Amino acid sequence: xxxxxxxxxxxxxxxxxxxxxxxxxxxxxxxxxxxxxxxxxxxxxxxxxxxxxxxxxxxxxxxxxxxxxxxxxxxxxxxxxxxxxxxxxxxxxxxxxxxxxxxxxxxxxxxxxxxxxxxxxxxxxxxxxxxxxxxxxxxxxxxxxxxxxxxxxxxxxxxxxxxxxxxxxxxxxxxxxxxxxxxxxxxxxxxxxxxxxxxxxxxxxxxxxxxxxxxxxxxxxxxxxxxxxxxxxxxxxxxxxxxxxxxxxxxxxxxxxxxxxxxxxxxxxxxxxxxxxxxxxxxxxxxxxxxxxxxxxxxxxxxxxxxxxxxxxxxxxxxxxxxxxxxxxxxxxxxxxxxxxxxxxxxxxxxxxxxxxxxxxxxxxxxxxxxxxxxxxxxxxxxxxxxxxxxxxxxx
Numbered sequence: 001x002x003x004x005x006x007x008x009x010x011x012x013x014x015x016x017x018x019x020x021x022x023x024x025x026x027x028x029x030x031x032x033x034x035x036x037x038x039x040x041x042x043x044x045x046x047x048x049x050x051x052x053x054x055x056x057x058x059x060x061x062x063x064x065x066x067x068x069x070x071x072x073x074x075x076x077x078x079x080x081x082x083x084x085x086x087x088x089x090x091x092x093x094x095x096x097x098x099x100x101x102x103x104x105x106x107x108x109x110x111x112x113x114x115x116x117x118x119x120x121x122x123x124x125x126x127x128x129x130x131x132x133x134x135x136x137x138x139x140x141x142x143x144x145x146x147x148x149x150x151x152x153x154x155x156x157x158x159x160x161x162x163x164x165x166x167x168x169x170x171x172x173x174x175x176x177x178x179x180x181x182x183x184x185x186x187x188x189x190x191x192x193x194x195x196x197x198x199x200x201x202x203x204x205x206x207x208x209x210x211x212x213x214x215x216x217x218x219x220x221x222x223x224x225x226x227x228x229x230x231x232x233x234x235x236x237x238x239x240x241x242x243x244x245x246x247x248x249x250x251x252x253x254x255x256x257x258x259x260x261x262x263x264x265x266x267x268x269x270x271x272x273x274x275x276x277x278x279x280x281x282x283x284x285x286x287x288x289x290x291x292x293x294x295x296x297x298x299x300x301x302x303x304x305x306x307x308x309x310x311x312x313x314x315x316x317x318x319x320x321x322x323x324x325x326x327x328x329x330x331x332x333x334x335x336x337x338x339x340x341x342x343x344x345x346x347x348x349x350x351x352x353x354x355x356x357x358x359x360x361x362x363x364x365x366x367x368x369x370x371x372x373x374x375x376x377x378x379x380x381x382x383x384x385x386x387x388x389x390x391x392x393x394x395x396x
Contacts, residue, residue: 006121007130009180011137012172013073013114016080017053017107018141020165021046021227023149025249026242027158028231034158035093039232042093045100046228047348052104053111054345058200060109061116061337068182069113069120076109077176081169087162103165108340115336119325120183127325132263132318141253146246154242199334209335212324213342215276215375219283219313219320221347222368226306228351229361237361238299248303255307259314267319275319280376282312287369294362302362309369 024031025046032042064072083102090096118130152160203209234240234248267275290305321339328335354364378384 006117006183007133009176010114010117010130010134012175013110014134014138015141016077016110016168016172018138019145019168020049020080020084020103020107022141022145023152023164024158024161025227025231026146026150026246027153027161029235030153030158031096035096037093039236043228043232045096047224047352048097049100049104049107050224050344051348052101053108054341054343054348056105056108057112057337057340057344059337060105060112061334061340062199063109064113064116064337065334069117070176070180070182072109073113073176073180074173076106076113077169077173079103079106080110081106081166081173084162084166084169088159088166108344112337112340115321115325115340117183119328119336127322129264129267129318129322131321132260132267132314135260135263135314135317138260144250144253146249150242150246200338203328203335203338206327208327209324209339211375211378212276212320213339215280215316215372216320216324216339217342217346217350218368218371218375219279219316220343221350221371222283222309222365223313224347225351225354225361225365225368226309229364233302233361234299238297238302240299244299248299252303252307252310256310256314259311260318263314263318266315272319272323275315276323277376277379279312279315279319280372280379282315283309283369283372284376286312287366287372290362290369291366294366305365305369 028039028042028045031045032039035042060072060076080103083099083106086099086102087096090099114134115131118127118134122130148164149161152158152164230249231245234245235242240248263275266278270278286305286309289308290302293301293305324339325335350368351364354367357364359367
């Protein structure tokens with residue numbers, strides 16, 4: 001498949017995950033009211049999805065290497081659609097959380113297959129460009145999904161958000177089934193272990209992978225903390241209505257889309273090292289800005305630093321993913337799974353632990369944004385530079 005024919009299919013595949021996060025955010029207060037739980041408890045419907053989205057990749061990655069990208073993607077679509085349907089008929093918060101756990105497992109299989117397809121077809125720099133384009137598509141969902149979710153919730157109730165997810169699974173699943181061709185050229189011997197601890201250990205020993213995976217994990221922790229905290233902070237703490245929340249959330253998403261569209265151009269112009277370096281600096285600057293605005297009781301005081309962080313996020317994510325997976329063409333699924341695990345589960349654990357400290361949402365974001373400082377110091381250390389050599393040219 002050519003890039004032009006593969007990219008639309010990959011976009012369909014990566015949209016499953018953000019759709020399951022963003023479309024029902026405006027409905028969280030209504031869901032909390034119906035199930036008689038707090039907004040903190042309802043926030044677990046986001047956190048548990050992200051946790052399973054990461055954990056499941058440790059299984060779906062080897063499965064994608066063993067059986068191919070397409071079968072794993074289709075299995076994920078089926079799980080995603082069935083779990084969405086389960087939430088439509090849920091009568092308790094416990095059932096919602098179990099279904100969200102399953103939905104995360106389904107989404108992770110689709111995401112791993114999509115990322116492995118990219119590594120199958122492109123080199124390090126080209127992969128970074130493709131990941132940036134995919135990230136731009138993903139960022140469209142936070143801009144549009146809350147608008148749709150707000151309308152669905154207002155006119156049809158909160159369950160209609162999950163009816164939409166189930167419908168998307170049917171729509172996208174049929175297109176993937178009939179249009180996606182297998183990208184994996186060589187499969188491992190079937191007699192080898194499915195879950196090979198040594199394979200994961202070999203990947204974790206690679207300094208390029210470790211550096212980029214940690215950077216991705218810390219950046220994703222900022223995004224997860226923002227997504228889980230934004231409804232409660234903006235609508236409850238600051239008193240915004242659903243329309244006000246959607247405005248600020250969508251404004252940030254539009255900026256994120258613009259950043260993701262420009263990120264491939266920056267990567268091709270500056271190279272991976274400078275692009276990632278500028279991204280880390282933007283994230284550090286956003287932390288300092290959030291710290292300065294802690295006492296400003298206004299949505300802009302919360303959202304402006306987030307917007308600045310998203311610029312850094314856009315610059316880093318595609319470039320870091322391309323660099324992390326570059327050395328592992330023969331086991332792209334496993335490497336992609338490990339990267340996804342660090343990105344989603346690792347970031348979710350960091351956010352969960354930080355939530356136990358008693359810091360408010362804005363203070364937590366300050367800590368997370370500034371946690372990139374040690375990685376930037378490593379990035380600038382001459383002795384470390386030699387170990388995390390960035391691939392700036394086309395490689396096999």
